[in-house]
Amino acid sequence: MAYLPEALTELIHRLSRLPGIGPRAAERLALALIERDPTEVSALALALTDAVARVGHCPQCGCLSQDGADCRVCADATRERGLICVVESPLDSVALEKGGGFHGLYHVLGGAISPLAGVLPEDLSIAALLERVAGGxxxxxxxxTNASPEGEATALYIRQELDELRERRLARGAEAITLRVTRLARGLPSGSQLDYADAATLQSALDNRTEL
Ligand SMILES: [Zn+2]
Known part of the structure; x- marks a missing residue:
């Protein structure tokens, strides 16, 4: 790309590092951008830096939220506080919200247990989840969690941790927790990621969830 202006080469290079954009697409995108109305491109650049600076994770559930505030789901008083859907990533909650059939809250784990990839239970927000449950x-x-080996292992691990939490409370003579633990139904393609499933498939998996 020695024949292109340096600034353009830099832009192509930056774009090509984004997920889903290869070198060819980056080139086309960069060329289209420099042909556009400069005010429109400035607005795009501003939206980009603004979103990166302001969007973070909800302090309650880990879903996406703005300016450190609670996310829209947690802030919604009409949502069922006693029902929590545990997902691997914020994108999974976005996929479930698109279906519109879930009226509870979320808990984002931040991944799935995978010893091979060096992800251990303590790297995920499992302790915070147990705390939410202990709240009563x-x-x-x-x-x-996803229908992958890592997702299954994570679900089973949480199940065990919940049993232990229950036993510890009983041993202490604390009030017993009545808790239903379910897993999404297997309508989802095996090994698939939640955020790639279509809304109808997700909804049926949710409706037909089974006891774990
Ligand atoms: Zn939240």
């Missing part, structure tokens, strides 16, 4: 308000946990 939660009636059902839907373990909606």
């Amino acid at each position: 308000e939660v009636r059902e946990l839907i373990l909606a």
Whole structure:
């Protein structure tokens, strides 16, 4: 690309590092951008830096939120506080929200247990999840981790941790927790990622969830 102006080469290089954009697409995108109205491109650049600076994770559930505030789901008083859907990533909650059939809250784990990839239980927000359950308000946990070996292992690990939490409370003489633990139904293609499933498939997996 020695024949192109340096600034353009830099732009192509930056774009090509984004997910889903190869070198050819980056080139086409960069060329289209420099042909556009400069004010429109400035607005795009501003939206980009603004979103990166302001969007983070909800302090309650880990979903995407703005300026450090609670996310829209947690802030919505009409949502069922006793029902929590446990997902691997914020994108999974976005996929479930698109279906519109879920009225509870979320808990984002931040991944799945994978010893091969060096992801251990303590790297995920499992302790925070147990704390939410120990609060006593939660009636059902839907373990909606992916239908992959890592997702299954993570769901089972959480199941065991919940059993231990229950036993510890009983041993202490604390009030017992009545908690239903379910797993999404196997309508989802095996090994698939939640955020790639279509809304109808996700909804049926949610409706037909099974006890874990
Ligand atoms: Zn939230």
